[in-house]
Amino acid sequence: MATEPAPPEGDDDVRALDVLAAKRLKVGLTLTAVMLVVYFGFILLIAFDKSLLARILTDGLSLGILLGVLVVLATWVLTWIYVGWANRVYEPEVRRLRR
Amino acid sequence: MNLAAVGEPDALAISFFILFIVVALGISYWAARRTRTAEQFYAAGHSITGFQNGLALAGDYMSAASFLGIAGLVALYGFDGLIYSIGFLVGWPIVLYLIAEPLRNLGKYTFADVVAFRMRQTPVRLAAAIGTLSVVIFYLIAQMVGAGSLIKLMFGLDYALAVLIVGVVMITLLLLGGMIATTWVQIIKAVLLLGGALVLAIWTLSKFNFNPLDLFDRAADENGKEVLGPGDKVVTGSWDAVSLGIALMFGTAGLPHILMRFYTVPDSQAARSSVNWATFFIGAFYLITFILGFGAMTLVGQEAITDVEAGGNMAAPLLAQELGGQPFLGFIAAVAFATILAVVAGLTLAGAAALSHDLWVNVVRSGEAPEREQLRVARIATLFMGAAAIALGIALEGQNVAFMVGLAFAIAASANFPALLMAIFWRRFTTWGAVASILTGAISALVLIYISPTIQVDVFDKAEAVFPLKNPALISMPLAFAAGIIVSLVTRERDAERKFIEAERQIHLGAARPPTPEPTPPVLPADR
Numbered sequence: 001m002a003t004e005p006a007p008p009e010g011d012d013d014v015r016a017l018d019v020l021a022a023k024r025l026k027v028g029l030t031l032t033a034v035m036l037v038v039y040f041g042f043i044l045l046i047a048f049d050k051s052l053l054a055r056i057l058t059d060g061l062s063l064g065i066l067l068g069v070l071v072v073l074a075t076w077v078l079t080w081i082y083v084g085w086a087n088r089v090y091e092p093e094v095r096r097l098r099r
Numbered sequence: 100m101n102l103a104a105v106g107e108p109d110a111l112a113i114s115f116f117i118l119f120i121v122v123a124l125g126i127s128y129w130a131a132r133r134t135r136t137a138e139q140f141y142a143a144g145h146s147i148t149g150f151q152n153g154l155a156l157a158g159d160y161m162s163a164a165s166f167l168g169i170a171g172l173v174a175l176y177g178f179d180g181l182i183y184s185i186g187f188l189v190g191w192p193i194v195l196y197l198i199a200e201p202l203r204n205l206g207k208y209t210f211a212d213v214v215a216f217r218m219r220q221t222p223v224r225l226a227a228a229i230g231t232l233s234v235v236i237f238y239l240i241a242q243m244v245g246a247g248s249l250i251k252l253m254f255g256l257d258y259a260l261a262v263l264i265v266g267v268v269m270i271t272l273l274l275l276g277g278m279i280a281t282t283w284v285q286i287i288k289a290v291l292l293l294g295g296a297l298v299l300a301i302w303t304l305s306k307f308n309f310n311p312l313d314l315f316d317r318a319a320d321e322n323g324k325e326v327l328g329p330g331d332k333v334v335t336g337s338w339d340a341v342s343l344g345i346a347l348m349f350g351t352a353g354l355p356h357i358l359m360r361f362y363t364v365p366d367s368q369a370a371r372s373s374v375n376w377a378t379f380f381i382g383a384f385y386l387i388t389f390i391l392g393f394g395a396m397t398l399v400g401q402e403a404i405t406d407v408e409a410g411g412n413m414a415a416p417l418l419a420q421e422l423g424g425q426p427f428l429g430f431i432a433a434v435a436f437a438t439i440l441a442v443v444a445g446l447t448l449a450g451a452a453a454l455s456h457d458l459w460v461n462v463v464r465s466g467e468a469p470e471r472e473q474l475r476v477a478r479i480a481t482l483f484m485g486a487a488a489i490a491l492g493i494a495l496e497g498q499n500v501a502f503m504v505g506l507a508f509a510i511a512a513s514a515n516f517p518a519l520l521m522a523i524f525w526r527r528f529t530t531w532g533a534v535a536s537i538l539t540g541a542i543s544a545l546v547l548i549y550i551s552p553t554i555q556v557d558v559f560d561k562a563e564a565v566f567p568l569k570n571p572a573l574i575s576m577p578l579a580f581a582a583g584i585i586v587s588l589v590t591r592e593r594d595a596e597r598k599f600i601e602a603e604r605q606i607h608l609g610a611a612r613p614p615t616p617e618p619t620p621p622v623l624p625a626d627r
Contacts, residue, residue: 054328
């Protein structure tokens with residue numbers, strides 16, 4: 001679903017917009033892929049290797065609980081990464097194009 | 100401890116319950132004066148900030164099912180309860196990365212606005228209304244039936260009366276205050292629920308040196324080491340796990356009542372920050388719920404929990420009673436009621452918007468309805484959806500509706516999400532591609548779940564089912580993408596391709612907005 005090259009009638013603005021759109025889609029899809037790997041990694045471990053996740057690391061803490069909490073933390077970090085990128089890189093570009 | 104207290108509420112619990120109804124009605128009265136246009140009715144006049152919308156979105160997810168249900172799952176099965184909550188959480192980054200900002204900039208009140216932006220209106224709107232209504236109705240049935248049983252359990256009210264109270268308060272709230280009232284009730288409830296759950300969790304941890312590991316360790320000592328590792332309660336087969344994961348992860352991005360919330364904020368930046376806040380609150384809430392579940396397991400005890408209700412749903416209220424006595428139980432019970440009210444209101448509004456905005460205004464009236472008519476039709480559709488919710492809730496008393504939330508997520512992930520994604524990002528997507536994708540997603544999800552163990556084994560008590568997966572998303576979502584892509588490639592639509600530039604500009608730069616006719620007063624003095 002990649003953005004196709006700018007149409008022939010496109011002027012510079014349209015081309016800049018296409019570049020920006022492609023850039024955001026790339027960031028979005030990359031982060032989506034990371035989230036998918038993190039989440040399905042966790043789910044597949046549950047599905048295929050229950051005994052591994054049941055291993056007790058220290059009193060009261062199993063590997064499963066540790067990984068579960070880490071998935072929640074990863075979700076937070078992954079949203080912060082996108083918001084940081086959007087505020088730092090994407091928004092200034094949008095403001096420039098709006099003018 | 101007097102366990103019978105659940106279901107035989109004292110005066111205090113009933114006062115909390117009535118107090119919340121009064122507050123909700125007060126908000127409706129206040130919001131009614133701010134609800135004079137269709138934009139205010141459907142989209143709260145874009146007056147909600149990113150932070151507030153984050154709380155409201157989180158509120159939509161902190162439903163009675165997730166608060167009471169997941170705490171109960173954890174209390175009875177330990178670790179397995181965490182699997183569901185993580186599934187509900189991980190959909191949010193996807194909404195953030197791919198959907199929230201384009202949706203806010205391209206649409207008006209419904210997600211169909213976005214899908215239909217470049218297309219011929221009638222076919223796309225009809226298909227999208229089917230996608231919306233099927234998700235909303237299954238979700239709503241699950242909530243209404245759950246509401247009836249829960250209120251019956253907690254306040255000792257008759258089931259039908261409980262459904263009727265929820266329905267009537269909800270309809271009043273919506274008719275008077277539309278999205279503004281719904282959003283503020285949702286925000287207040289989210290704060291009460293997060294605050295109440297947090298107090299309960301800290302109280303629980305205070306009995307364990309403020310160390311969660313001490314709590315888990317005690318739970319493992321008393322109930323066996325299995326509670327700390329995965330069992331077979333939530334995830335059974337491996338493909339089942341993947342299919343459920345897909346439905347939960349991509350379903351969020353296709354839930355009409357969630358998508359509609361992005362129109363309540365002023366711009367795409369606020370939409371972005373609202374998902375950021377929502378993800379934070381929901382993640383925190385599920386971590387807290389995990390503590391509550393283990394707390395109930397050790398402090399109340401599994402037997403005591405299943406004695407009150409076999410499904411474990413009363414684990415969190417019982418923990419509140421154990422720690423804080425009757426007043427805290429009354430507070431938590433009233434918050435559970437508030438939760439149900441706010442979630443069904445959001446769902447009903449999303450369903451009403453599909454009927455009035457998508458079907459009446461854009462199909463029947465070809466988008467040319469005057470403002471006053473739009474608002475009137477919106478209210479009539481709300482009344483209709485609300486009455487339908489009450490009727491379905493009462494008619495399905497005692498039925499096994501637990502599968503309906505999973506089904507709603509599967510339809511959302513299959514019928515709504517692929518069409519939305521392709522409409523936003525794929526130049527060659529066409530009218531008939533969108534129609535094919537939505538209908539294929541909705542129909543395949545429905546048919547597959549009908550022939551799956553979820554219906555055949557769990558509901559009809561058959562020995563086995565034709566289709567092996569409990570949740571159809573693993574098959575139905577790829578089918579919807581395939582249908583959308585193939586049909587779009589066959590039915591090339593130059594108009595839709597040409598308008599892609601316009602859509603792209605609006606997605607990134609925002610709509611060239613006409614000056615607001617009359618400046619609406621700020622919603623609260625505290626607003627920015």
